[in-house]
Amino acid sequence: MIELPDPGPFYETVWLIVRQIPQGSAATYGQIAGMIPPPSGIDQEDYDRLGPRWVGDAMNAVSRLDDPAIPWHRVINSKGGISLPPDSPAAALQRARLRHEGILNDREQVDLSACGWEGPDAAWCEAHGLYRPRSLKPPAPDGPQQLSLF
């Protein structure tokens, strides 16, 4: 099934991470990139800029592999939206899967503050030489916010 000659360690690492995203959660390209140390020879500064795009490349490659073990649909952009061309079949599939998991709101976006992935546990990250991801949820300046409903 895998026809790509050698996707490279970076892609493999991306796929490894994406496999950890649980049903009902979503991660962003930048978030995933931020978990991976810069490939050798790449400045941190450059990597911050390019990493998210490479993650996108890895997702593009995965759709060609069509590996059901990699929940690529749970990877979205920093705005909580789908980055595929809206009219493409792949986008339709992603929308359908996200909707099926109940995390796509009426504006066809994922509320990252509610469904944003918090990442694997620290032990897992350390075991794989990865960083813990930054949280996608809004900063809590002073402990858990009281939900002021009234």
Place this chain on the structure above:
DNA sequence: CGTTTGACTACGC
């Protein structure tokens, strides 16, 4: 083998 494009983001209006 040169050109074009893109599954990104941060930033400015």
Place this chain on the structure above:
DNA sequence: CGCGTAGCCAAAC
């Protein structure tokens, strides 16, 4: 808050 832009590398053409 939505839309346009720059920057930048690797794939895809």
